[in-house]
Amino acid sequence: MEFHLEAIASAKVKVNILLNGGHNYTIWLKTNSPLLHSLLAVIRGKSQQQTEPSSQWFHIPLEEGNTALSFPQSSLVGLVTEPPLLLHNPAANDLQGTNILTSPYIQIDNFLSETEKLELINYSLEKQANFVDTGTITNTAYHPDHRKSVVLYQFPEVSEIFLRRLREIIPFVLNKLGMGFFPISHIEAQLTAHNDNNYFRLHSDNGTPETATRELTYSYYFYREPKPFSGGELLLYDRIIHNSSYYPSDRFHTIEPRNNSIVFFPSQCYHEVLPVTCVSQAFADSRFTINGWVRRDESFQF
Ligand SMILES: O=C(O)CCC(=O)C(=O)O
Numbered sequence: 001m002e003f004h005l006e007a008i009a010s011a012k013v014k015v016n017i018l019l020n021g022g023h024n025y026t027i028w029l030k031t032n033s034p035l036l037h038s039l040l041a042v043i044r045g046k047s048q049q050q051t052e053p054s055s056q057w058f059h060i061p062l063e064e065g066n067t068a069l070s071f072p073q074s075s076l077v078g079l080v081t082e083p084p085l086l087l088h089n090p091a092a093n094d095l096q097g098t099n100i101l102t103s104p105y106i107q108i109d110n111f112l113s114e115t116e117k118l119e120l121i122n123y124s125l126e127k128q129a130n131f132v133d134t135g136t137i138t139n140t141a142y143h144p145d146h147r148k149s150v151v152l153y154q155f156p157e158v159s160e161i162f163l164r165r166l167r168e169i170i171p172f173v174l175n176k177l178g179m180g181f182f183p184i185s186h187i188e189a190q191l192t193a194h195n196d197n198n199y200f201r202l203h204s205d206n207g208t209p210e211t212a213t214r215e216l217t218y219s220y221y222f223y224r225e226p227k228p229f230s231g232g233e234l235l236l237y238d239r240i241i242h243n244s245s246y247y248p249s250d251r252f253h254t255i256e257p258r259n260n261s262i263v264f265f266p267s268q269c270y271h272e273v274l275p276v277t278c279v280s281q282a283f284a285d286s287r288f289t290i291n292g293w294v295r296r297d298e299s300f301q302f
């Protein structure tokens with residue numbers, strides 16, 4: 001399921017505009033705002049030579065349009081952005097030959113309140129009849145046993161509030177992962193359940209043309225207590241970069257699917273979900289997740 005809620009997707013950046021003569025002004029802009037992109041273009045020295053003199057000026061409305069900040073492009077000497085907007089991916093920067101890159105991840109405990117988590121469990125149980133097999137979409141003749149679990153694609157009653165919460169921490173998460181901030185087009189979300197002998201074999205989340213704009217993967221874990229299953233750890237593999245392509249190395253981090261925690265990592269990193277053992281085999285005793293991907297808006301390039 002994809003959510004195209006602009007309010008959720010486009011996070012804001014604090015931009016301090018540095019002008020000739022030591023002047024500076026702070027404004028807030030969405031990551032996909034054309035103004036932000038024009039400012040960045042000037043900084044990169046890539047602005048088009050305009051013949052129209054008026055287009056060589058910036059006119060920025062302030063205080064809900066009651067005031068305006070106007071200055072010529074030539075006066076712009078710098079931008080301080082928070083969170084940092086990186087103009088390129090430092091991880092892949094200037095790498096030649098074969099390199100091994102550690103796959104960064106962050107796991108945040110108590111992502112939802114205890115009541116919200118319990119409501120989410122009850123909600124998932126009410127919707128049991130609407131879950132569908134993931135294998136029918138993911139498994140192929142080449143990889144017949146790639147994935148086994150069930151998924152709910154539509155859950156509007158909870159997804160909006162969940163994604164709003166998620167969006168708030170994305171700047172913090174990208175910073176922790178050492179990833180540059182990027183313009184976000186939308187955030188995908190699905191609700192999955194892994195029961196006895198369910199798993200997801202080694203894969204990356206953005207290896208196809210349709211998934212190429214996925215930048216950040218998240219997985220929120222929730223289940224009944226006492227923990228009704230074992231296994232189901234997430235293994236996150238470090239990356240081998242060879243000739244600009246990413247491959248999994250044999251080094252990995254083992255991430256426990258701790259109840260009410262959320263994990264984030266770059267979507268290009270290979271990972272797998274180890275088989276779950278769930279003795280009761282009851283749907284209610286599954287390893288539940290809300291998981292998905294934050295997508296880059298390709299129409300805006302920093
Ligand atoms: O359930 C997890 O821990 C990760 C799921 C996953 O890798 C995916 O859905 O792409």
Ligand SMILES: [Fe+2]
Nearest residue numbers: 203204205271
């Ligand atoms: Fe994945």
